[in-house]
Amino acid sequence: MTATNQHLFADTKLLKVSLTSQTSKELPLSSTDFTHFLGGRGLGVKLVYDAVTPEIAPLSSDNLLVFAIGPLTATIAPTAGRTAIITKSPLTGTIFDSNVGGYFGPQLRRAGYAALIIEGRASSPVYLWINDGKIEFRSAKGIWGKEVSPSTDLILEKTDSKAQVACIGPAGENQVKLAAIMTDKHRAAGRGGVGAVMGSKNLKGVVVKGTQKVAVANTEQLDKVITRVRRLIKKDSITNKSLPVYGTPVLVNLANEYGLLPTHNFQEGTFNDAEGVSGEKLLERLFVKRYHCFGCPIGCGRISRAYDEEGGGPEYETLWALGPQCGINDLEWIAAANFRCNELGLDTISLGSTLGCAMELVQKGKLKAPLKFGETEGLMELIDDVALSHGLGAELGEGSKAFSTRYNAPELSMNVKGLELPAYDPRGVQGHALSYATSNRGGCHLRAYLIGPEILGSPVLVDRDRTEGKAGLVVLFQNLSAAMDSLVLCRFTTFAFTVEDYADLLAAATGLPIGGQELLRIGERIWNLERLFNLREGFSSKDDSLPPRFSTPLPEGGSRNRIAHLDEMLPEYYQLRGWDKKGQPTQTRLKKLNLA
Amino acid sequence: MPVTVEALAKLIDHTRLKPETKRAKIQELCEEALAYEFASVCINPVHVEYAAELLKGSSVDVCCVVGFPLGATMSEVKAFETKESIRKGATEVDMVINVGALRDENYDLVRSDIEAVVEAADGKIVKVILETGLLIDDQKRKGCILSKEAGAHFVKTSTGFGPMGATPDDVRLMRKTVGSKMGVKAAGGIRSFKDALRLIDAGATRLGTSSGVAIVEGYRWAGYSDAWLEPDKPCWTCPSRQASLGKQPKEVYLWYKERCVTCPHREQNIFND
Known part of the structure; x- marks a missing residue:
């Protein structure tokens, strides 16, 4: 696929700011980066991979902090308001993307930017004010030290009440490795200590307001796809009943x-x-x-x-x-x-x-x-x-x-690669166990949410105790999630949408001719680039593991007598990924993905 | 993929039989049936006229249930319901067998009950719902034979309101009993494409489900991984697992549960998961 400026979003700019020199510049989004990584998580991973080498410590000024939105952001596509924040994590040392909802992303898109790339460190606390194309570095005096709600209110008071704020609280200021970046006061880009990276840069917040219209390539086609996917959301009991009610x-x-x-x-x-x-x-x-x-x-x-x-x-x-x-x-x-x-x-x-x-x-x-x-x-x-x-x-x-x-x-x-595991014991869900162990950002339920098929029966119930076939499902969902995070859409849409729906939305919005398999290939490319980053940082197959506790059976309850059978799934997972037995991507696979 | 997405849709009777159904839901049902090209919409008699109007000129049939869901109304009432439904636009009729008479071995009454509907249907397709969850296998076989003798076009497993839904075991038994020329409709508890494929594999030629959209949409995922079709625990699809003392006659319930003891998969039947 080759993108031209006629493919909407490909003409969106990147905004690079140096907090050290308090300067900014606009860069073009290269057509290759767009077609290979789309936006959001994929684009951020590419930018961080290119700039952040192993000698750069996560909390050093040379680490990048990228806020990225995607080709569907601020369009009428359902859930197209999320933002991906990408950096090297101070908690895990891995590449890391933290994803947040709210209303921040659409403002960044309307301001004309696909990504905000932050480098350096301010000599004293600042916040960044992006008002369409106008960029200001403003002192955070009187705001630094305050909690998230008063910080948000103060920043909006000093800028524009219609703007949107992403900021840190005291945890981020103190570079605590569990620190989040907050939008709309209570939506968190929670994981991986991305807030500590922001704090290490003396950056209290980013406030953005955009007024530009977001065009789409084919309005009629997009309307058609939107009608379909909205109907699917309405038909699905999880997205239409369980989640709205509870x-x-x-x-x-x-x-x-x-x-x-x-x-x-x-x-x-x-x-x-x-x-x-x-x-x-x-x-x-x-x-x-x-x-x-x-x-x-x-x-x-x-x-x-x-x-x-x-x-x-x-x-x-x-x-x-x-x-x-x-x-x-x-x-x-x-x-x-x-x-x-x-x-x-x-x-x-x-x-x-x-x-x-x-x-x-x-x-x-x-x-x-x-x-x-x-x-x-x-x-x-x-x-x-x-x-x-x-x-x-x-x-x-x-x-x-x-x-x-x-x-x-x-x-x-209870961690994988230094990131604390979330709220599902992997012993009772074999596919989810593999998903935890192989996650590029560490213990995470969202890289491949196998709870969907293993427990919720979405799109179909599979035997949660079987190990056969689980590697294939984990690869499928990891690739799809990476693509989805690059569009950027909410993970909950997977309960209702099919792979083709994401591709159709992308094609209609941008004009980029793409089908489901090509979209998954983009996800696979992102996944492999993340893997390459982690390998470069010294991670290995030994880190594709689970805490020893999960080799001991649960004593009682609905998953009693079960352990996680990682060893039965990991070799197949590597094979399906096109990686060698040590978990290194082969040159053949990397060439196929245009990563060699 | 064993069948195409389109072919799978063509086997589905898109169903809405809940008593609280409003016209807006019937409209939605018909719109979906047209969009997905389902075989029919399966509805209660009171909605036939409206659905027929919405589906006029399309390839989607209007399937109406009769004597539903108990099958315990008089033959004359079933015949009247059939006739009126067809007059108002129904092109298929799903009637419930006289379950009590079948269990009483009053086979003449069962046969004549079906014959009355077949006659009233005037050549339109008639499917006979056995409500398999209330029967043991010999009774299911007899119900199939009587339906065939009475001139029905399909036998169908369940109403969806009875003690059990469709299972591959029952469909297999029904297919074997009626032979290859009569239709077998599986209905009740079919919620995913995996359920659907299992029943088709067992011999079903029509599927009655209110989850038609989810089944077809879910089936699109099968194009991206074979892993979806990995076998499940055998107990998951066994009718004995669904047996319920609260919903079934005691002897029927015990008949199902006794099968578990001699089942070749009994070693796997440890916990309910």
């Missing part, structure tokens, strides 16, 4: 029933009080209203009330991380802790997982600290300490891998 917390009871709800730091897969922290209970007790990201007909977001305070969330992963993972059954406390994390700019998954790890260290007598499974006393203050990098909080802020190693029990950290 949000992602609908998964609590389901995961618990299947014995997949990690409890007490993954020591068990069922939580006795799951009902009390479920989506159903959230709806009954704390629900205020739904929240929709830009252009989203699903509306899975929640606004909740806890202790007379309103805020965004909590999502399923947060309910788990600050709930069953720590043995906590107090729903209102969990919601309030989630609000606190949003204000501090903390990733709730890694935070909760690290707290659970610390609680188990205490349980096993390896750490003396006032922490106990199920008890919330003092925990809110400890969360503040994590963000402020104080005392035990500072140690916890390094993430569970470093924390458990510090106390000579690395086996108690």
Whole structure:
């Protein structure tokens, strides 16, 4: 495929800013980068791969921080409002993309940019103001040190109330490795410590307003595809019923029933009080209203009330991380802790997982600290300490891998490649286990969400205990997810759309002639480039592994007696990827992908 | 892929039989049937006229259920329902067999009940729903034979309101009993393309489902990986797994459960997953 400027989006510019020199310049999006990587995650990965070499430390000024949107952003395609943030992660050392909803991405697109590339470090805290083509570096004096909501309000007050802000809280300022970048006050680019990278650059926030019209190549064709995909969203029970009614917390009871709800730091897969922290209970007790990201007909977001305070969330992963993972059954406390994390700019998954790890260290007598499974006393203050990098909080802020190693029990950290695992015990879902182990950004449920077919039956139910065929499904979903993150669309669309639908949306919006197989090939290219980055950083097949705990059977519940059978799937996975036995992409495969 | 996406769609009776169905849902059903080129829309008699109007001139049939869902109305009522439905535009009729009479071995009554509908249908396709979940295998076989003798065109597994949905075991048995020239419709609990393919493989020539769109759309994924079609645990598709003492006559329930004890897959029947 060759792109020309007639292929819409190919003519969108990249904005490169140096915080060191406080200068900016516009660069063209090369047609090759567009056709090979599209935008969003793919484009960001390419930019980071080219510029960030192994000697560049994640929190050094030479690391890049890329905000990227895709060819569907701000169009009428459903869920086309997300933003990908790409960098080298201070938590994992891998390439990392963190994806966030809200309304930031469309403003960047309307300002005329496919990506914002941030390099260098400001001599004192600043925020960046992008007002269509006008770029300003403004002092963050009076904003630095403030939490996310007041920071957002202050920045908007000083710029334009119709602009959108992506900013860090105290956690990011203190370069805590669990720090998130927040948009719309409560939507988090949570994972991997991307907020710490922003903090290391002395960048408090990016505020952007765009007024340009986003054109599409073939309006009639796009309308046709949109009619179809909207109908599919309406037909699907997950996107039309479960998510709008309960949000992602609908998964609590389901995961618990299947014995997949990690409890007490993954020591068990069922939580006795799951009902009390479920989506159903959230709806009954704390629900205020739904929240929709830009252009989203699903509306899975929640606004909740806890202790007379309103805020965004909590999502399923947060309910788990600050709930069953720590043995906590107090729903209102969990919601309030989630609000606190949003204000501090903390990733709730890694935070909760690290707290659970610390609680188990205490349980096993390896750490003396006032922490106990199920008890919330003092925990809110400890969360503040994590963000402020104080005392035990500072140690916890390094993430569970470093924390458990510090106390000579690395086996108690539930991570892959340094990233804490999310809310599904892999022992009861073999494909998802493989997905965790092979994820390029570490323990993540979103690189290939095999919970879809293995538990939810989407698009069809497959035997969750079988290992045969799972490598193929993981590869398929990893490639599709990489492509989807480059368009950029929300992962929840996969419950309703087929592969061709994504290709059809892209083709109609840009004019780029593309089908499902070509789209997957782009995803595969992105996946391999991420792999090459990680190999260059010193990662190897040894890192495609799971914590030793998952070789021990779960004692009870819906996944009792099961372990993760990674060794039965990994060789086939490498083979399907076109990688050698050491997990290195072969030259033949790289040539096919135009990466050699 | 064993069949094309289009061919799979052509086997589906796009179904909406819930009592709370509003006209807007019937309209949606018909629009989807036209878009996907399903075999028919399968609806309750009160919606026939409206659906026939919406589908006029298309290749999509209007299939109407009769004596539904219990099959316990009088033959005269079933015949009247059939006649009226056809007058209003139905081109296919799915009637429920007199299940009680079949279990009573009152075969003349069962046969004449079907004959009354076949006659009232005046040459239009008649499918006979056995409600297999209320029967043991010998009764299912007898129901098939009587349906064939009475001149019906299809035998059909279930209403979707009974104790069990369609299973490959039942479809296989029905196909073997009626031979290759009579139709076999699988209906009830068909929610995914994998369910659909299993039933087609067992001998079904028509599928009744309210998940037609999901089945066809889901089937598109099969073009991207063979892994979707990896076999599942045998118990997943076994009718004995679906047996329910609360919904079935005791002797029928026990008949199903006794099969588990001698099943060659019994070693795998450990936990309910």
